[in-house]
Amino acid sequence: MSWDKRFGAKAMLAASALMVAGIVISPTPAEAGVVVSSSGPSAGQYPVGRQISASDRITLRDEDTVTVLENGGTRVFRGAGNHALNQASAASNSRAFASLTTQRSAARARTGAVRTGGTTEVSNPSLWYVDVAAAGTVCLPSRDNVRLWRADTQAESTYAISPGVSASAARRITFLAGEMLARWDMSEPPVEGVTYRIGHGSNTGPVEVRFVFLAETPEEPEALASTLIANGCMVQLEQMSSAMVGG
Numbered sequence: 218m219s220w221d222k223r224f225g226a227k228a229m230l231a232a233s234a235l236m237v238a239g240i241v242i243s244p245t246p247a248e249a250g251v252v253v254s255s256s257g258p259s260a261g262q263y264p265v266g267r268q269i270s271a272s273d274r275i276t277l278r279d280e281d282t283v284t285v286l287e288n289g290g291t292r293v294f295r296g297a298g299n300h301a302l303n304q305a306s307a308a309s310n311s312r313a314f315a316s317l318t319t320q321r322s323a324a325r326a327r328t329g330a331v332r333t334g335g336t337t338e339v340s341n342p343s344l345w346y347v348d349v350a351a352a353g354t355v356c357l358p359s360r361d362n363v364r365l366w367r368a369d370t371q372a373e374s375t376y377a378i379s380p381g382v383s384a385s386a387a388r389r390i391t392f393l394a395g396e397m398l399a400r401w402d403m404s405e406p407p408v409e410g411v412t413y414r415i416g417h418g419s420n421t422g423p424v425e426v427r428f429v430f431l432a433e434t435p436e437e438p439e440a441l442a443s444t445l446i447a448n449g450c451m452v453q454l455e456q457m458s459s460a461m462v463g464g
Contacts, residue, residue, distance in 0.1 A: 250287030250302055251442050253458040258280035265454075266446040271303040284458060286442050289314065291461050313460045314438050317344045320358065339368045340460070344453050346398065349376055349415050352424040356404045356450035358434045363401035365390060365415075377416045377423075380408075387416075 246306035249270050255263040257280045269275065269285055276299050277283065283294045287302055289311050322342075341348050346366035347355055357363065367374065373394045378401075378407045379387035390399045401407060407428045428450045435441040438461065445454045 241447050249439065250285040250292070250448075251439050251440055252283060253286050253291070253446075253454055255282065256283040259283075265451075266443065268443075269302060272301060275300040275302075284438055286458060286461070289438050289461075291458055314457070316342065317457055317460055318434075318441070319343070320345060320362075341368075341456055343459060347401075347426065348452065349417070350424060351452045352426060353452045354427045354429060354449045356429045356431055356445055356448050357455060358431055360406040360409075360428075360430055360445045361403070363403070363407060365392075365401060366397055367392055367399075370395055374417065377414075378402075379414050379416075380411050381414070456460075 235245060241388075249268045252263050252265055252267045252269060255265065258278045259276070259281045263269075263275070263283045269287070275283060275285075275294055277297060279297050281294075281296065285292050285294070285302065297407070343364075343366075345357055346364050347357075349365050349367050365376070370392070371394065373391065375391045376399075377387040377388050377389050388402050388405065390402065392399045407413065408430050409430050412425050413429050414423040414425055431444065431451065435444055438457070442454060442457065445451070445457070
């Protein structure tokens, strides 16, 4: 199953609405699923973060798509009709989840590659690597050993990282040719709530990222998805859900 390309905007709007309304998303019990993407006329009824029990009826109209993370896998419901999680169980994809959440050393890290339509698309292989090209809030287990990740590893490349717009306070990190990871300067680890600008020497503009350091990291996919949603870490939610689609 392919990931809905309209995920980003609708997911972030739904998550923002939940947080503005003061709705607390609690860890999802194992027997329930959590909506990780929705689009179409009924998207408002199935916002990102809504919990779906096994017996809940999911009523959709034409052009609706709802993706639910449940039982360690994802299920995508499309089109008009009544659906329920207990009609058929999602296939578990524990291997993909374990690979994404394992805190590994740089020496053991490998670039994830997904082949689509005869081309190879490189993907971030870990939830805990900070994509230097992706703006937004990033959830991490701790401030220790923060790793930055890039997709293009062909040439050596240097990035400037600064808190806010203060270019004078920028620190530079360099990816060596052939390497996808670089270490954050741990003499000044990232600070939660501070907006950092990550800029590259190319013509692309800098991206802004903020960090949330989790007091606890849930071990179940549904609970981790709820935690990511509650903290606004939507890039990681999309990353996790995309990797797990299709069981």
